Amino acid sequence: MKKASVFFSRTFLWEIIRIITVGTACLLFFWEMIPLPVLLGAMAFGLYALLKTALNDLVKERKVGTETFITIAVIISVVGAEYLAGAVVLMIILIAEYIASASGERARASIKELIGSVPKTAMVKKDGQVVNTGIDDLKVGDVILVRAGEKIPVDGKVVSGSGSVNQAPITGESRPEEKTPGSEAFAGTILELGALDIEMTRPGNDTVFSRIISLVEEAESRQAPIEKYTDKVASYLIPVVFIFVLAVYIITRDVKLIIALLIFTSPAELGLATPLVTIAAIARAAREGILIKGGLYLEELAKIDTIVFDKTGTLTAGSPAVNKVEIIEDTKNEAELVRLAAAADRRSSHPLAKAILNYAESLSLEYPEPSSFEVIKGRGVKADIEQQIILLGNKAFMVENGISIPATRVNLADTAIYLAADRKILGVFYIADSIRKGAANMLRELKIAGINKVIMLTGDNQETAKHVSEQIGISDYRANLLPEDKISTIKELQASGAKVAMVGDGINDAPALVQANIGIAMGIMGTEAAMEAADIVLMEDKLEKVARARAISKKAFRTIRENIFVGVGVVHVIGITLVLLKILGPVQAAAIHLLPDTLVFINSIKLLKVKIRD
Numbered sequence: 048m049k050k051a052s053v054f055f056s057r058t059f060l061w062e063i064i065r066i067i068t069v070g071t072a073c074l075l076f077f078w079e080m081i082p083l084p085v086l087l088g089a090m091a092f093g094l095y096a097l098l099k100t101a102l103n104d105l106v107k108e109r110k111v112g113t114e115t116f117i118t119i120a121v122i123i124s125v126v127g128a129e130y131l132a133g134a135v136v137l138m139i140i141l142i143a144e145y146i147a148s149a150s151g152e153r154a155r156a157s158i159k160e161l162i163g164s165v166p167k168t169a170m171v172k173k174d175g176q177v178v179n180t181g182i183d184d185l186k187v188g189d190v191i192l193v194r195a196g197e198k199i200p201v202d203g204k205v206v207s208g209s210g211s212v213n214q215a216p217i218t219g220e221s222r223p224e225e226k227t228p229g230s231e232a233f234a235g236t237i238l239e240l241g242a243l244d245i246e247m248t249r250p251g252n253d254t255v256f257s258r259i260i261s262l263v264e265e266a267e268s269r270q271a272p273i274e275k276y277t278d279k280v281a282s283y284l285i286p287v288v289f290i291f292v293l294a295v296y297i298i299t300r301d302v303k304l305i306i307a308l309l310i311f312t313s314p315a316e317l318g319l320a321t322p323l324v325t326i327a328a329i330a331r332a333a334r335e336g337i338l339i340k341g342g343l344y345l346e347e348l349a350k351i352d353t354i355v356f357d358k359t360g361t362l363t364a365g366s367p368a369v370n371k372v373e374i375i376e377d378t379k380n381e382a383e384l385v386r387l388a389a390a391a392d393r394r395s396s397h398p399l400a401k402a403i404l405n406y407a408e409s410l411s412l413e414y415p416e417p418s419s420f421e422v423i424k425g426r427g428v429k430a431d432i433e434q435q436i437i438l439l440g441n442k443a444f445m446v447e448n449g450i451s452i453p454a455t456r457v458n459l460a461d462t463a464i465y466l467a468a469d470r471k472i473l474g475v476f477y478i479a480d481s482i483r484k485g486a487a488n489m490l491r492e493l494k495i496a497g498i499n500k501v502i503m504l505t506g507d508n509q510e511t512a513k514h515v516s517e518q519i520g521i522s523d524y525r526a527n528l529l530p531e532d533k534i535s536t537i538k539e540l541q542a543s544g545a546k547v548a549m550v551g552d553g554i555n556d557a558p559a560l561v562q563a564n565i566g567i568a569m570g571i572m573g574t575e576a577a578m579e580a581a582d583i584v585l586m587e588d589k590l591e592k593v594a595r596a597r598a599i600s601k602k603a604f605r606t607i608r609e610n611i612f613v614g615v616g617v618v619h620v621i622g623i624t625l626v627l628l629k630i631l632g633p634v635q636a637a638a639i640h641l642l643p644d645t646l647v648f649i650n651s652i653k654l655l656k657v658k659i660r661d
Contacts, residue, residue, distance in 0.1 A: 127302030210241025323651035425529035
């Protein structure tokens with residue numbers, strides 16, 4: 048019933064009234080119960096909206112659409128004294144226009160239906176009491192009580208309680224995630240078991256959920272190249288069509304034939320063939336935790352033949368840990384080395400820095416605040432600690448600073464981070480990052496799907512890069528890269544004619560994401576920078592969603608081709624042929640005109656439900 052209600056909503060009230068008015072007038076005139084002026088008045092009432100749209104298209108947008116064709120067809124029917132035929136044609140076309148408009152609205156409504164919604168009120172804890180408060184009245188810092196079976200109304204942090212939360216509306220993953228104090232919670236997700244007290248951390252209009260809705264709705268305005276192409280084809284076809292129809296009239300002088308031809312030569316379905324598919328595909332992707340920012344990126348993704356992956360946090364889990372600390376300077380012990388390294392890294396947000404800080408925490412070490420601190424991109428950090436210049440970073444960083452490196456143990460599975468004080472090596476931290484689950488399978492699927500080249504980029508050393516690439520099954524990798532080197536690599540690939548997608552974490556790789564034909568940011572719920580830099584945002588750290596996004600894009604463009612070929616080409620060519628053979632008249636042509644609209648709608652909207660194979 049909810050789906051059907053879209054077609055009978057107040058939005059389309061006047062369309063329904065026009066159809067009923069023209070239809071009733073047709074019947075009464077056929078039964079000779081009303082005079083001709085009444086029929087013409089009903090036709091004028093029905094034609095008014097079409098004429099207004101036609102004039103707006105001509106004057107403001109410089110284009111000729113279906114409304115123009117139908118207006119001309121109805122005017123010709125009146126001039127040629129084919130009153131009843133013209134009225135019936137108008138009624139059927141009004142029905143077709145109504146179906147097309149309501150279908151588009153239904154597709155848009157499906158976006159919010161598929162993703163869900165957030166509650167309008169929340170239970171707020173204030174002064175020892177629980178008060179029911181409107182979402183718009185909540186403030187950052189308010190503590191919200193959520194019970195089992197309820198939707199979480201805000202983005203926030205769990206301050207007490209525990210429970211299982213279904214995050215499918217955000218991530219597309221139906222398996223519940225356990226939430227305990229300190230966990231992040233997101234508006235629109237569902238608490239299946241337990242009870243949570245959540246401290247609100249973002250205003251309602253800035254939640255991850257609201258940004259998803261905004262991104263999906265804005266995506267409609269970003270036309271795919273094929274959509275622009277169909278608009279262009281339609282604009283070129285129109286003068287050809289009018290010349291053809293005029294030539295037929297000069298030869299036949301048959302008004303009914305001309306009315307029928309105008310109906311079948313209308314470019315209506317060309318304009319309908321692409322947008323409905325785009326809306327449905329973007330909504331389907333959003334339901335699965337994939338945000339595609341417009342038809343432009345949907346089409347680009349379908350054309351990609353090369354995918355470039357960042358290593359850390361993308362192909363690997365991004366949560367590395369210290370495996371071993373090798374002491375080179377005999378006067379120092381492990382605790383002293385860890386203390387200096389943690390002090391140097393305490394202001395860094397790099398995953399490797401976090402591994403060292405976590406290791407220091409596990410040893411219960413306290414470490415000082417550096418008096419100065421500098422991040423050297425792609426190399427490491429430089430800090431002034433207790434009147435010592437500390438360098439902490441990769442081998443290239445040490446070499447560039449003229450620091451000699453003695454022979455150390457070799458372990459291809461680990462990343463070596465060197466610690467130096469006053470230009471003297473003190474020790475080496477060996478840090479390992481596990482391969483992300485599903486990486487190897489995802490790469491096989493991409494190759495089967497037509498991705499010719501997969502490349503891994505990393506700032507790590509050659510040995511580590513080789514080890515990781517061999518585990519995953521990537522034959523092409525580039526190591527020791529700075530952020531600008533990643534951009535240069537993508538530019539080189541593009542210069543050779545490759546269509547490149549870059550998959551990264553959306554923050555450190557933002558420049559490379561922007562340079563690529565398509566930037567895909569992984570698993571960054573709530574990260575503003577990622578949503579802005581990337582063209583496609585994966586709301587969960589699952590590599591299989593890369594292949595999934597491409598599968599949806601490929602299915603969408605197969606559907607568009609089907610719409611254009613079957614819904615437009617076949618039906619219209621057959622229709623024009625039957626009209627020229629005088630097998631179909633105006634009324635039959637108008638009735639059959641409903642068929643391609645219906646075919647295009649059904650074929651497009653199926654993307655919301657049909658099984659899409661990777």
